[in-house]
Amino acid sequence: MRMVSLYHCRPGMRLAKSIFSVDGRVLLAKDMELTDTLIRKLEECGVTYVYIQDPLFDDVQAEPTIPDELSAQAVNTIRQLFQMQAQTFQNHIAWNKLVRELENVFESVYREILQNQHTMFCLNQIYTYDAYLYKHCYQVGVYAMVMAVQLGFPKEKVREIALGSFLHDIGKLCIPREIINKPGRLTPQEYEEVQRHTVYGYDILRQKRSFPLLSAHIALQHHERLDGSGYPRKLKGDEIHEYAKMVAVADVYDALTSRRSYRKALLPSVAMEWLYAGSGRQFETRYLAAFRNAIVLYPVGLTVKLSTGERAVVVDNNTSAPQRPIVRIFEDAEGRAVVPYELDLSKALTVQITQVEI
Ligand SMILES: [Fe+2]
Known part of the structure; x- marks a missing residue:
């Protein structure tokens, strides 16, 4: 593929x-x-x-770390929770049932992450654009779980992180759609309103008895930044809960690697560089490092251009050298088709990836 x-x-x-x-x-x-x-x-x-x-x-398989069916079920559960919350009549029994479903999602995803701990992590399921918000919440949850597992957190903590991340943007339900979907620049008033999704989300989640209070704090604090430049309370350093610091990394990474109405999706390698530019100022370096070590930077199936001028497709990743995947060259520098052959970029150190085509 x-x-x-x-x-x-x-x-x-x-x-x-x-x-x-x-x-x-x-x-x-x-x-x-x-x-x-x-x-x-x-x-x-x-x-x-x-x-x-x-x-x-034909032999190249870009299998996601988590089976597509499980991810699809998870995104759907998150969608149902969001939509139930948007209704004026609150059905607590139905809400609790969906939260139990979300806990089952956590259990299944957790099992998959533990089983794949030593392979590099990849989520590459393709959705329609209207699924963006739910897919984003799900993927942020999975990425935050990956980080927590990497850092050796006990299961109970990983569970709190997962539940909070899966619903971290639930407060966006309270923001007018025209503002959320506005393609152009937001006015200062609109931006202020968008920032309130953190407080709205916290208020929704902290009132649910079946929901851990620390998880609700993820909704409140996921836009706070180490240097105090975040929102809503401009917290600094250790004033920010560790869960929120981890989710901040996952949130920005997923947003950057997704297509939005105002810009194209960035590739994992580029998004990671962007995050590292804020290392120690906006994002905590140890969470960035745990995340970078765990995820695939060059997805299998991606077409790349090499410093030699040749074109190739990524066919596998090197766990010990995430920046240097194994590629299969199919075109020479003059654009002529060649009999495909593989090159392990972790061994051919003089050859670089100069461009990605997508
Ligand atoms: Fe958010």
Whole structure:
């Protein structure tokens, strides 16, 4: 399989991975042949890239660390919780039932993370754009869990971090949609309103008896920054709870690597550099390090250009050298197809990745 931006998709190409809709259902199944109409439909749904089948890379599998079905179920549970909270009539029994479902999600994801502790972590499920908020909350939860496991936190703490992260942006329900989805620059008043999602979220979660209070603090503090430049209370250093400091890293990473209405998605390697620019000032260095060591920086299936001028596809990652994956070269510097061969960039130290194509 190979990652291809929708712009480069042509009729006749076949999907190598399913695409999911907001309710966790498969929208387009693996093996489906793309047509002009389908490509246009995907564009309308906000899908920017897909995985396609390619005989040169048939053996290359970009398996996510967590099975797609489990992630889809998790995103759907988070969506249901958000939507229930948005209703004026509050049904506590139904809410508690969904929180129990979320705890089951935590248990399953936790098991997967423990089993894959020594491989590099990757989430690459493709969703339609309307799933963004729920997918974001889910992925932030998973990334924060990965960090906590890396740092050797006991299960109970990982559980508190997961539950709080899965619902960290629930306060956004209280912000007018026009402001949340505004493509342009926010006015100072609008920005102030957006910042309140932290307080709204905390107020919602702290009132739920079935929800851990420390997890509710993640909603309140996930935009605070070490140097006091965050919000809503401009807390500094140790005034910020450790859970919120971890979720801040996961939150910004996931936002940067997702496509938004006002900018393209950044690649993991670029997003990580961006985060490191705030190391020690905005984000705590040890959480950045734990995270960077655990995640895939160059996803399998990605097309890259090398400093030699050749083009290649990432086929595997090196746990000990996350910056230097194994690539399969398929085109020489003059743009001519070559018999594909593999190069381990952790051994060929003079060759660099200079560009990524997506
Ligand atoms: Fe937020």
